Every structure is written in C-alpha cells, then in structure tokens.
Amino acid sequence: xxxxxxxxxxxxxxxxxxxxxxxxxxxxxxxxxxxxxxxxxxxxxxxxxxxxxxxxxxxxxxxxxxxxxxxxxxxxxxxxxxxxxxxxxxxxxxxxxxxxxxxxxxxxxxxxxxxxxxxxxxxxxxxxxxxxxxxxxxxxxxxxxxxxxxxxxxxxxxxxxxxxxxxxxxxxxxxxxxxxxxxxxxxxxxxxxxxxxxxxxxxxxxxxxxxxxxxxxxxxxxxxxxxxxxxxxxxxxxxxxxxxxxxxxxxxxxxxxxxxxxxxxxxxxxxxxxxxxxxxxxxxxxxxxxxxxxxxxxxxxxxxxxxx
Numbered sequence: 001x002x003x004x005x006x007x008x009x010x011x012x013x014x015x016x017x018x019x020x021x022x023x024x025x026x027x028x029x030x031x032x033x034x035x036x037x038x039x040x041x042x043x044x045x046x047x048x049x050x051x052x053x054x055x056x057x058x059x060x061x062x063x064x065x066x067x068x069x070x071x072x073x074x075x076x077x078x079x080x081x082x083x084x085x086x087x088x089x090x091x092x093x094x095x096x097x098x099x100x101x102x103x104x105x106x107x108x109x110x111x112x113x114x115x116x117x118x119x120x121x122x123x124x125x126x127x128x129x130x131x132x133x134x135x136x137x138x139x140x141x142x143x144x145x146x147x148x149x150x151x152x153x154x155x156x157x158x159x160x161x162x163x164x165x166x167x168x169x170x171x172x173x174x175x176x177x178x179x180x181x182x183x184x185x186x187x188x189x190x191x192x193x194x195x196x197x198x199x200x201x202x203x204x205x206x207x208x209x210x211x212x213x214x215x216x217x218x219x220x221x222x223x224x225x226x227x228x229x230x231x232x233x234x235x236x237x238x239x240x241x242x243x244x245x246x247x248x249x250x251x252x253x254x255x256x257x258x259x260x261x262x263x264x265x266x267x268x269x270x271x272x273x274x275x276x277x278x279x280x281x282x283x284x285x286x287x288x289x290x291x292x293x294x295x296x297x298x299x300x301x302x303x304x305x306x307x308x
Contacts, residue, residue, distance in 0.1 A: 011036045048117075050195065072202065073199050075200070080193055124188050126304070141158060
C-alpha cells in the first residue's frame with residue numbers, strides 16, 4: 001500500500017525510481033505513475049527480478065529465435081507453503097496493506113510477467129478460480145517472525161476473517177491462439193518458493209524450475225531430451241550479460257536483484273533515455289495490475305474477462 005505514494009513522491013522530487021511489485025494498489029494508481037515518469041523523463045523500473053536469471057534470458061532468446069517453433073501452450077505453477085497453517089500470519093493477509101489479491105498478486109504476478117517476457121505474448125482474456133482454505137485465521141497478538149514456524153500459546157491469537165485467496169488456477173488465452181494455465185498456492189506443503197513453467201511449441205519445449213535455477217530442460221519429439229546447464233560459454237549474448245560466474249558456479253535468487261539493479265544503473269549512466277530499457281519498467285507493472293484486476297474480477301463473477 002506504500003508503493004504508489006512513495007514512488008510518486010520520488011518522481012515528483014525528480015528522482016529515478018526502482019519500485020517493488022506490485023506497482024500500486026489499483027491500475028488507476030499504476031497508470032498515474034507511468035504517466036508521471038514519462039512527463040518527468042525519469043528512469044523507472046519494477047522489481048520483476050525473476051527475468052534476470054540467466055536461463056530466463058536464455059529461454060527468451062530461444063523462443064524469440066524460433067527454436068521452439070510456434071508457441072502452443074504455456075503452463076506452470078508458483079507454489080509456497082508459508083501460509084499453510086491457520087496460525088501462519090503476515091501483513092499480506094490484510095487487504096488494506098497487501099491489496100485484495102494475495103497469492104495471485106504476490107507470486108502469480110511473477111509467473112505471468114516472466115512468461116510474457118520470454119514469449120512476448122500478452123493475455124487477451126482470463127478465467128480464474130479462487131479458494132480460501134482458511135476463511136478464519138489465528139492472528140497473533142504478539143510479534144512473530146514470518147518464516148520461522150514458531151508457535152505461540154492459544155491465548156496469544158485472535159480470530160481474523162480472511163478475504164484473500166490461498167489458491168488460484170487461471171486459464172489464460174494469449175495472443176495468436178496460444179493457451180495457458182497457471183496454478184498458484186501459498187498452502188502447498190513442502191514447496192517453499194517454487195516457480196515452474198513449461199512452454200510447448202510446434203518444434204520443441206522448454207521447462208524451468210526455480211528450485212533448480214541453473215538447469216533448463218529442452219524437450220524434443222524425435223530426439224533425446226536435453227538439460228542445458230548455466231554456462232556462459234553455451235548461452236546467448238543476452239543470457240551471458242546477466243551471468244556473473246563461470247559454468248559450475250551456481251547463481252540464484254539474490255543474484256537476480258544484483259543484475260536488475262546493474263541494468264538500471266547502466267541505463268542511467270548511458271544517458272540515452274530514448275532507448276528501450278532492457279529491464280522491466282512501470283509500464284510492465286501497470287500491465288500486470290490490469291491483468292491481476294481482470295483475474296480477480298473473473299474469480300468473483302465466475303466468467304471470462306477480457307483485458308482492456
């Protein structure tokens with residue numbers, strides 16, 4: 001809930017801005033930030049950091065160069081378990097702080113952005129199914145660290161109604177007749193933070209698992225499947241640009257932030273703001289807000305919703 005006012009204040013002060021996602025609480029707010037940044041001619045970025053894995057960039061290069069052929073299907077999931085128990089609590093459960101979407105907005109937005117980045121495809125319409133498995137949670141009355149699993153006594157909790165989703169499955173109709181399906185969950189035991197996708201094309205397929213981020217699966221119909229290991233000597237120029245270490249030296253989640261900030265600083269120092277940025281911008285954040293609002297509306301109205 002603080003992203004929009006803080007980003008707006010920084011832009012009004014003439015500062016370049018990198019904002020955590022979501023960009024705002026509503027698409028009206030995100031549109032305001034896109035417009036303001038353009039008027040002020042300021043560099044703006046949103047932290048869709050998953051794009052900055054070397055093998056995310058490699059997947060994009062392979063899809064865009066036609067190695068998969070025509071894209072048919074985008075499928076996958078983003079699963080966590082940190083809100084599995086009724087006693088698990090975090091400010092994201094409260095709409096006034098985290099917004100009216102939770103699992104979709106918090107983690108599903110990363111998957112949706114990543115697949116649009118890799119394929120270049122945008123969503124035309126959506127159909128979503130939500131479920132809140134814990135409509136009443138136990139909110140602690142004392143401070144409790146989010147990921148420790150520490151328990152308080154029964155007297156230390158109060159009942160709190162929950163309106164945001166623990167789970168969602170979304171059917172996605174993309175451009176060019178491409179079909180997609182995404183499942184997100186924050187109540188999937190054993191999955192700490194697993195983003196998985198598979199892209200099926202007319203020639204080959206790609207698959208990637210964030211729990212094994214240095215491996216890219218390549219599937220074939222008429223030959224052996226392959227696993228491409230992260231090794232800069234084997235990657236596209238775009239993937240090499242976000243690779244800091246040689247093959248056999250793993251790169252992970254923290255490195256993606258480093259790479260995103262490096263791209264932003266390089267862009268600022270280059271000074272040519274007419275050039276298309278090679279990092280996610282407020283425009284990408286605004287698109288995700290529009291997409292998430294369509295998903296939420298679909299779940300509430302139990303109908304297909306077209307994007308504006």
